[in-house]
Amino acid sequence: MGTKIILRLLIVAILWLGLGILKGVGKFNETLVAPAVLLTLIMVVGVVLEHLLHYQGDPFLLPTVQAIVTVGLVFLVRIRSDLAWRQFWWASLGLAVFYLLLWGIRDYRRLGRFQYLWGLAALILLVVTLIFGFASHGATSWIRVGPFTVEPEELVKVALLLFLASYLSEHEELLRVGTVQWGRLSLPDFRTLGPFLLMAAVSLGLLAAQKSLGTALVFYSLFVLLLYAVTNRLLYLGVAVPVFLATGWVGYLLFGHVQVRVAAWLNPWKDIAHGGYQIAQSLFAISGGGILGTGLGNGIGAFQVPEASTDFIFAVIAEELGFAGAMAVLCLFLIVVFRAFAVSMKTVDRFGQILTAGIGILIGTEALVILTGVTKLLPLTGLPLPWVSYGGSSMLVHFMLLGFLANVSHNSTVSTQLTSREREYAT
Amino acid sequence: MMQGLRRVALGLAFSFLILGLGLVYWQVWRAEALQNHPANRRLILLEDRVKRGGIFDRNGEILAQTQVTGGKKTRVYPKGEAFEPMVGYATLQHGSAGLEGALGDWLLGVKDATFTQQLQQVFNLPRQGNDAVLTIDARIQLAASAALKGKQGAAVAIDPRNGDVLALVSEPGFNPDGLDQNWKTISTQAGSPFRNHAFSLFPPGSTMKVVTSLALFRAGINTTELYDCEGSTIVRGQAIHEQNDKAHGWVNYNLALADSCNTYFATYAEKAGTDKFLAAAKAFGFGQSIPLELSVPQSSLTKTEALPAKLDATLLPASAFGQGEVMVSPFHMALIAAGIANQGVIMQPHVVERVLGEDGKPVYTSPVEPWLTAMSKDEAAKITSGMITAVNEGTASPGALPDAQVAAKTGSAEPGGDVPTHAWYIAFAPAEAPRIAVAVLVENGGTGGGAAAPIARQMIQSALSRK
Numbered sequence: 001m002g003t004k005i006i007l008r009l010l011i012v013a014i015l016w017l018g019l020g021i022l023k024g025v026g027k028f029n030e031t032l033v034a035p036a037v038l039l040t041l042i043m044v045v046g047v048v049l050e051h052l053l054h055y056q057g058d059p060f061l062l063p064t065v066q067a068i069v070t071v072g073l074v075f076l077v078r079i080r081s082d083l084a085w086r087q088f089w090w091a092s093l094g095l096a097v098f099y100l101l102l103w104g105i106r107d108y109r110r111l112g113r114f115q116y117l118w119g120l121a122a123l124i125l126l127v128v129t130l131i132f133g134f135a136s137h138g139a140t141s142w143i144r145v146g147p148f149t150v151e152p153e154e155l156v157k158v159a160l161l162l163f164l165a166s167y168l169s170e171h172e173e174l175l176r177v178g179t180v181q182w183g184r185l186s187l188p189d190f191r192t193l194g195p196f197l198l199m200a201a202v203s204l205g206l207l208a209a210q211k212s213l214g215t216a217l218v219f220y221s222l223f224v225l226l227l228y229a230v231t232n233r234l235l236y237l238g239v240a241v242p243v244f245l246a247t248g249w250v251g252y253l254l255f256g257h258v259q260v261r262v263a264a265w266l267n268p269w270k271d272i273a274h275g276g277y278q279i280a281q282s283l284f285a286i287s288g289g290g291i292l293g294t295g296l297g298n299g300i301g302a303f304q305v306p307e308a309s310t311d312f313i314f315a316v317i318a319e320e321l322g323f324a325g326a327m328a329v330l331c332l333f334l335i336v337v338f339r340a341f342a343v344s345m346k347t348v349d350r351f352g353q354i355l356t357a358g359i360g361i362l363i364g365t366e367a368l369v370i371l372t373g374v375t376k377l378l379p380l381t382g383l384p385l386p387w388v389s390y391g392g393s394s395m396l397v398h399f400m401l402l403g404f405l406a407n408v409s410h411n412s413t414v415s416t417q418l419t420s421r422e423r424e425y426a427t
Numbered sequence: 428m429m430q431g432l433r434r435v436a437l438g439l440a441f442s443f444l445i446l447g448l449g450l451v452y453w454q455v456w457r458a459e460a461l462q463n464h465p466a467n468r469r470l471i472l473l474e475d476r477v478k479r480g481g482i483f484d485r486n487g488e489i490l491a492q493t494q495v496t497g498g499k500k501t502r503v504y505p506k507g508e509a510f511e512p513m514v515g516y517a518t519l520q521h522g523s524a525g526l527e528g529a530l531g532d533w534l535l536g537v538k539d540a541t542f543t544q545q546l547q548q549v550f551n552l553p554r555q556g557n558d559a560v561l562t563i564d565a566r567i568q569l570a571a572s573a574a575l576k577g578k579q580g581a582a583v584a585i586d587p588r589n590g591d592v593l594a595l596v597s598e599p600g601f602n603p604d605g606l607d608q609n610w611k612t613i614s615t616q617a618g619s620p621f622r623n624h625a626f627s628l629f630p631p632g633s634t635m636k637v638v639t640s641l642a643l644f645r646a647g648i649n650t651t652e653l654y655d656c657e658g659s660t661i662v663r664g665q666a667i668h669e670q671n672d673k674a675h676g677w678v679n680y681n682l683a684l685a686d687s688c689n690t691y692f693a694t695y696a697e698k699a700g701t702d703k704f705l706a707a708a709k710a711f712g713f714g715q716s717i718p719l720e721l722s723v724p725q726s727s728l729t730k731t732e733a734l735p736a737k738l739d740a741t742l743l744p745a746s747a748f749g750q751g752e753v754m755v756s757p758f759h760m761a762l763i764a765a766g767i768a769n770q771g772v773i774m775q776p777h778v779v780e781r782v783l784g785e786d787g788k789p790v791y792t793s794p795v796e797p798w799l800t801a802m803s804k805d806e807a808a809k810i811t812s813g814m815i816t817a818v819n820e821g822t823a824s825p826g827a828l829p830d831a832q833v834a835a836k837t838g839s840a841e842p843g844g845d846v847p848t849h850a851w852y853i854a855f856a857p858a859e860a861p862r863i864a865v866a867v868l869v870e871n872g873g874t875g876g877g878a879a880a881p882i883a884r885q886m887i888q889s890a891l892s893r894k
Contacts, residue, residue, distance in 0.1 A: 229432040232430050232431030269466075287454055287461040318450065318454065323450055323451065330450075337436075341435075345432065364442075368439070368446065371446055376453075377445065
């Protein structure tokens, strides 16, 4: 209880200290006080509820994510104080969704029963986006629902993870051992691997058609890494990596927008006014931060870097908090990923194991894909940084994933405690 | 499952590590290089919080200053147009250029920031940048600017003893006050006022002969030998003409330089050979980047290569008197004059004398050091003697002064096409102990003696009238 409270106090302190500094430099908008107070209240009520309802799951998952969310909110206020109130609402709603999933799902294993329903849902969402979606920043990833614009590919992540977890837990043995002998290799037969390949091909194809390259890359990594993690067979990696490189090469040859991206990646300075503009401005901001940063509210990236509130928010963080702050944010993400893996390893049932491992892999690859893009380690493919970038769909979906994670963690701890207690009685 | 997941975890951790190293690369390793990238607007945007330091001439005359009235900062340029585009500008809308741009990090107090400045930076407090004191002498600058007014060209004055740039004029200039409003008019104006003509490349014409002279000396050509100039000759199948085909008669080296005899230099350069010519050009700094706070383009001998390893022999005769494909900036021409004046040693040029911190103490002082040793003392004396003859009885006589011996060389360079020649004049004075070296270029101004020499004379007069 003590650690829990200290962690939450720290997070609340980060939030209000950040907002206080922003007020000092005149970048705080008074209308943000109410949503910030609401979020603080939800965090405080949450920790009390966790205590009262005997939450037994991983104690660091939620605080770490809350720290990430808080940093993101402070920077969103700094970058776009006019939009920040929405993000406060999304974060509050996200926390509510988290607690709802944590305590609302009695037995998460039942989610695994609708294997093909999840798969179908994922594909339908993608098709709907492709048909009714509108393009923004080069990708057709948004649809309009009433007053909101929704990014369905975020929701697809949930459906896809549930599909993968139930499918892989069912076919794990066959995928690992294989039933067809091909030379010295034993491969799984097509009836086992078919649904997986079909799902992968169709979803990636649909994403490519939407020009949503970042999400496609994340999904591909998720399919491959999860399959590898479950089966521990290097064969799958050995096939997946060349296939990826070949697809990338063909995509480069066929599509103009891919060539533009790659050219901007290889030498952003050459065409600094157009193709290389985003990445050059991002690097100017990041490098301007130095080791300790320019200080909150002090950088130029916030208005100089395009998409500073979404894809490039990390450049602004790295500028104003410096290398120290940027590394801290990286570490927070790494902690979330590793806690997810820890939950997976402690869980007894296959479905829970694979689901939580998948969530960890998804969050890890999402962070890596956008952050390597922003820092020019890899070509840039637009993607929101989970919990940080502006956007309701991403915020809610990632809190949903965190909810599943906490639920599995809580239930597996409780059940292991029960079984050990039962054993005690038996002796 | 466990083992596969462990490996994935390891892989992800490794990827995050690479990402961290990427941050080190950008935020520590490449940080300074990116801060100085011309497309980086950080310095300009810092403007908001910093009172930009002033720019002063060597005698403390204000060239640029930020005035704060009622919390509103305005950059004023009391001397106006005569100092543009050298001083340059810094506006939020159009970025920065000239010294305002090149010295931006000093003026904003972010380069080698003092402890106080660093603290103020971290806490976002208003702060004061550093002041820059230039080596420019406003009186020479104004004299040159007034003399060049209405024409198009450049005038540069350098103290040959230490490399101090005393004047750096480019016409047309522009009015730096209220630049944002007048931007469009100025940028479309004829003669490109934003471009510093002293840093643009032009064919040097006969001023090049001082460089060719060195090649002749090095080839061991007897400078007392007489040559019969008939007004035109043929070298390597090319017809070489004197200006207006005027025959100079029997000339030795001194008279050839004084009368600017093209056939003499073409003929003897052919004898000296391309290697000697290339070596002489290299000694004077062709094909080398010129160290200055502002960026100066390299002077070049051919269109494709600034300093080729081998020169096409057919290019040599015309190159010997500064035609062909030879291109030089007026600033470099002033350095060449300064090198001859300083007994063969070209001092490293600088336009900033020192940078002063908030307390008025220097935080940076320009070093006085040689840039190139172009030639020996004797070789410099021989060229000087020819340049003196040029002033006393040759083409450079319009630059003569009654009370000081001037050494000079004219040039009338054909820019190609049916337009008047570019008028060049390089000079230094007093010839026995030079204190000023100048290069003047009047674009399409006619002959060097007619158009450029009077401007150089006024600059030299202005410099020598004091002390």
